[in-house]
């Protein structure tokens with residue numbers, strides 16, 4: 001942790017005398033305010049910021065006289081609204097936009113790096129500058145981490161609200177810090193997904209990849225192919241009641257995510273992992289045999305019929321409708337474990353489908369198997385295996401394609417936390433919190449150096465994840481670890497420092513009701 005510009009380590013001895021408020025006429029600044037015991041320190045923030053300068057004599061009190069004043073810009077006003085809503089819900093303070101007294105100002109500063117921000121806290125003013133909307137929202141998340149845990153939980157905070165004085169200057173190492181939720185194996189409704197979005201946004205995760213279709217279920221309504229959901233969406237692993245998102249529900253998830261700085265990446269896995277689609281429309285299989293949505297957990301047995309024209313009409317319709325509902329730049333077409341598709345036919349399929357994604361105005365993402373075809377330059381290769389080399393991925397990186405790093409032995413949060421863990425997959429695990437933290441995306445794959453890495457993503461496959469509590473337990477705290485892997489410069493990352501900071505986040509996760517795994521790796 002780089003601490004520069006520390007002015008002093010002792011908190012000022014005296015609180016501002018409450019009986020004699022500072023005279024407004026004198027030019028003298030108000031007396032320093034003490035930081036309440038146990039209040040968050042600038043150095044507790046996760047992901048760890050690029051640069052932290054403490055100024056303990058500059059702590060900023062928030063109370064009913066505090067104002068939140070955005071600059072005249074949609075991005076500043078949007079970030080101010082999000083901050084005000086969160087603070088109001090917890091404190092009941094009005095927090096008006098009147099620029100006088102104790103002010104929290106939000107402004108745009110396009111000199112800052114993309115998604116970057118600067119948070120300056122003095123005893124009379126907080127100035128949050130953001131490079132762009134993402135930067136302002138990232139700054140708001142940092143500011144919220146400097147407030148008591150109850151604030152983000154919408155509960156009344158105990159005692160005074162005082163923000164530690166100093167300056168944080170920060171921006172992400174990688175543009176893409178994501179997580180994936182598989183809603184196909186087990187379905188989770190829109191409200192559950194929205195609660196998950198709230199939690200991941202706290203750690204500046206800015207992409208949520210939704211795995212919307214697989215052998216066990218099709219989870220997004222497609223107007224031109226209604227049986228994909230009415231037949232393909234009606235069950236799930238172990239045969240329980242499945243479900244799906246209507247177009248309206250999917251759009252509400254997209255909007256909810258967007259407001260919090262999270263972009264949705266929808267995935268339709270093809271040509272394998274398609275039993276639910278084949279159950280709905282047998283004509284999409286080569287043998288035309290009727291099938292039922294699969295309720296087991298095997299993989300690799302299904303494939304769309306690559307030689308049928310009908311298949312491409314189907315894929316075109318799905319891509320067009322999904323692209324129309326998705327404002328984000330990416331559309332994921334899967335491509336993994338197509339063990340029942342002839343290799344030459346797999347390549348034919350990808351060569352026909354990739355242009356459809358581009359024509360729909362989206363950048364394709366695919367699991368790294370699809371890198372065996374010549375990819376368009378916008379295509380992103382998502383590496384997911386545990387081998388430290390993959391020729392097709394390295395070739396794509398050399399050709400200029402970006403690589404999204406999701407190595408299963410570091411980032412698959414469906415994995416067990418520890419050997420004897422009764423929950424979670426084991427084929428790439430266990431993945432402890434330390435394992436999820438202690439790796440470098442730039443050093444993982446031979447021939448894929450830092451300039452080729454778009455970022456990191458932690459997939460949560462749900463064959464064994466049935467409830468929201470299961471999601472929280474598998475995801476937290478490992479998602480906080482992966483968030484820091486994607487955000488903080490490698491040179492500033494240190495497991496011992498991270499585990500100490502993570503321990504300070506236990507009360508925050510608890511206050512938000514997150515059923516996180518109390519990993520023994522962490523001194524909670």
Ligand code: IFG
Pocket residue numbers: 299336337367384412414425461
């Ligand atoms: N591999 C499969 C997933 C899931 C996973 C569970 C990928 C890209 C194993 N494909 O990961 O569908 O079953 O860990």
